Amino acid sequence: MDIVVFGAGSLGSLVGGLLAREHDVTLVGRNAHVDQIERNGLRIDGRLDTHVFPSATTDGTGLDADLAVVTVKAFDTDAAARTLATGSLDAALSLQNGMGNEATLAAHLDCPVLAGTITYGAMFVEPGHVECTGIGELALGPRDGGSSPLADRIGTAFGAADIETTVAMDMPRRLWRKLAVNAAINPITALARVENGAILDPPTADLAAAAARETAQVARADSVDLTDTEATDAVKSVATATAANRSSMLQDVESGARTEIDAISGYVVDRGEELGVDTPTNRTLATTVRTWERGLGLR
Numbered sequence: 001m002d003i004v005v006f007g008a009g010s011l012g013s014l015v016g017g018l019l020a021r022e023h024d025v026t027l028v029g030r031n032a033h034v035d036q037i038e039r040n041g042l043r044i045d046g047r048l049d050t051h052v053f054p055s056a057t058t059d060g061t062g063l064d065a066d067l068a069v070v071t072v073k074a075f076d077t078d079a080a081a082r083t084l085a086t087g088s089l090d091a092a093l094s095l096q097n098g099m100g101n102e103a104t105l106a107a108h109l110d111c112p113v114l115a116g117t118i119t120y121g122a123m124f125v126e127p128g129h130v131e132c133t134g135i136g137e138l139a140l141g142p143r144d145g146g147s148s149p150l151a152d153r154i155g156t157a158f159g160a161a162d163i164e165t166t167v168a169m170d171m172p173r174r175l176w177r178k179l180a181v182n183a184a185i186n187p188i189t190a191l192a193r194v195e196n197g198a199i200l201d202p203p204t205a206d207l208a209a210a211a212a213r214e215t216a217q218v219a220r221a222d223s224v225d226l227t228d229t230e231a232t233d234a235v236k237s238v239a240t241a242t243a244a245n246r247s248s249m250l251q252d253v254e255s256g257a258r259t260e261i262d263a264i265s266g267y268v269v270d271r272g273e274e275l276g277v278d279t280p281t282n283r284t285l286a287t288t289v290r291t292w293e294r295g296l297g298l299r
């Protein structure tokens, strides 16, 4: 398969590097990383060990491929979609956190857009080098749920590259459950500057549970069957399994970078407003993180 990975940062380089073991991959990234990959290839170590030589470019315009895997941060999705729209694609797949990415891609692209979630972990070490910090699972499927031959074909292609892959018929539910986890863990850990496990202790656990319950309420109003208990159980199990991790939002805040708050808590608030569900906890968390971003001139 000809695969473009748009957004060769931590996750895109890991996924693109693993795919390059079996497919023709082009990574779209920024200067120093692309230069290194062109000169010396891409090194992946940590939980996985491989050295691959995918194509790499800083110019994502006019690319033709069977599939574009989108791994930019959520606030860059619109620009990525506009750039990808200048080429010719048979399909696109978002592996990003947050909600709304698939809709943004579909608004610009003339091809089917699949939804994905991934629990592999990736960290950027230096140009040309990323670390796999955790082997997890990738789930993908039609963004409105159900099955499709296209999703089956892409699932088989990922499996052929030895990526643990499930082709799922319930992507909307999976996306909302992941959103509940991110809405509960990410802003609290970022604002309190604590590791994921800290949200398991009272009274923080109550705050995290409130954010997750609100997310489940909005999901149900959006016709996705996610109970409050499923959402809060998912938060507890992810926070336990990743207790020592620093969430991606905490890492962003620590490095003074813009966060994905709009696509996480902000999405819960906005969709809740559209559907008549009040989300005071998510609103407070979103407002506070956005205030921090504004203070640094990041938005």
Ligand SMILES: NC(=O)C1=CN([C@@H]2O[C@H](COP(=O)(O)OP(=O)(O)OC[C@H]3O[C@@H](n4cnc5c(N)ncnc54)[C@H](O)[C@@H]3O)[C@@H](O)[C@H]2O)C=CC1
Pocket (backbone or CB within 6 Å): 006, 007, 008, 009, 010, 011, 012, 028, 029, 030, 058, 060, 071, 072, 073, 074, 076, 079, 080, 083, 095, 096, 097, 098, 118, 119, 120, 121, 122, 123, 124, 248, 260
């Ligand atoms: N890093 C991880 O372990 C995981 C990340 N995710 C999600 O995956 C997404 C990406 O996360 P990370 O890889 O950590 O972020 P990152 O910031 O390391 O990677 C994104 C990359 O895209 C590049 N980019 C953005 N626009 C571009 C453009 N127009 N042309 C070329 N390059 C462009 C950025 O320069 C950056 O290098 C996020 O939504 C994140 O929440 C999900 C699961 C795990």
Ligand SMILES: CC(C)(CO)C(=O)C(=O)O
Pocket (backbone or CB within 6 Å): 097, 181, 182, 185, 186, 196, 238, 242, 245, 246, 247, 248, 249
């Ligand atoms: C699941 C979790 C919270 C793991 O840290 C994550 O997805 C993130 O940090 O963005």
